[in-house]
Amino acid sequence: MRGVTTALIYGEFAAREAAGESPAYENLAVAVSRDAHLIGLLDTLPPAKRQPNLLFAAGRFLGAPVTDPPAFLEFAAANWERIAHEIRRRATQTNEPARCALLLPLLAALPQPLALLEVGASAGLNLFPDRYAYRYGDHVLGDGGPLLDCALTGIDPPSRLPEVVWRAGLDLNPLDVTDPGDTAWLQALIWPEQDDRRERQRAAARVAAADPPLLVRGDLVDDLPALAAKAPAEATLVVFHTSVLYQVPADRRRAFTDLVRTMRAHWIAVENPTVLDHAGLPNPPDERLHNVLALDGRPLAWARPHGEALSWFGDRP
């Protein structure tokens, strides 16, 4: 039954995740689900390593033709050892700087200056919300780095950028924006049709590479207090995370939320509604996937996963 399960995962990915977002990955996932040889090879990997995003990113990283399913299957069979090597040593660590547009309304409203501590930071691209430019409808703010577009409803757009005096990230596997292998992997994780996201990530990586943030290898529970202790006492400490907790087991998620509530810090979360227990959420704006933006455990807005829209329903910042 093992092969059946992996084939089903690829079929589900095609129908639920790639459909409407990436015709290339939808076609590719269907083709993989029907290819007994590749399914057999995937089943030699640990279960967590069999997922479509890892296989496809490893393929892209190695130059596989991901828009041509028969050629991809041929490439995968001929280069399996190289693909398996990349899958084993890498993880889905997509770093999306446009999520800063979701954080900005809260960051701009907190007492300045700020000390930013991001858990699950990947390469740390979300540690530079003060160095990017933003467009909320007609309202443009900032003039550096990538221009981040966000459709904001329910509140006025922020009127200032935050003043950041300290920034640090914690990750099980921090990526280095000055390392060509790491940046190539970050680019490979973005789906084939999403050239705008690739360009945005490149622009953000240039900002980060000019002044690399402190990134610490560690766990978001075990290693958070020691890193937080390094923040300057005169700044407002903000612990934040975006699209991280779905990768963390439920008991460790609870340990993290218990810990962060005891810290002398503000806590901003942008996470899938299934991973944090928010009581009384209103209905999301539409049937597409939305995450929840929360401050200090209070849900405030629905957020599209890549930062493209923010629909405010809670107290004004």
Ligand SMILES: C[S@@+](CC[C@H](N)C(=O)[O-])C[C@H]1O[C@@H](n2cnc3c(N)ncnc32)[C@H](O)[C@@H]1O
């Ligand atoms: C999907 S990425 C999101 C990266 C970034 N927050 C963003 O939104 O662009 C999730 C990151 O969380 C990290 N991560 C997962 N579990 C973690 C843990 N227990 N402690 C620290 N980092 C973790 C992963 O290594 C990965 O880099």
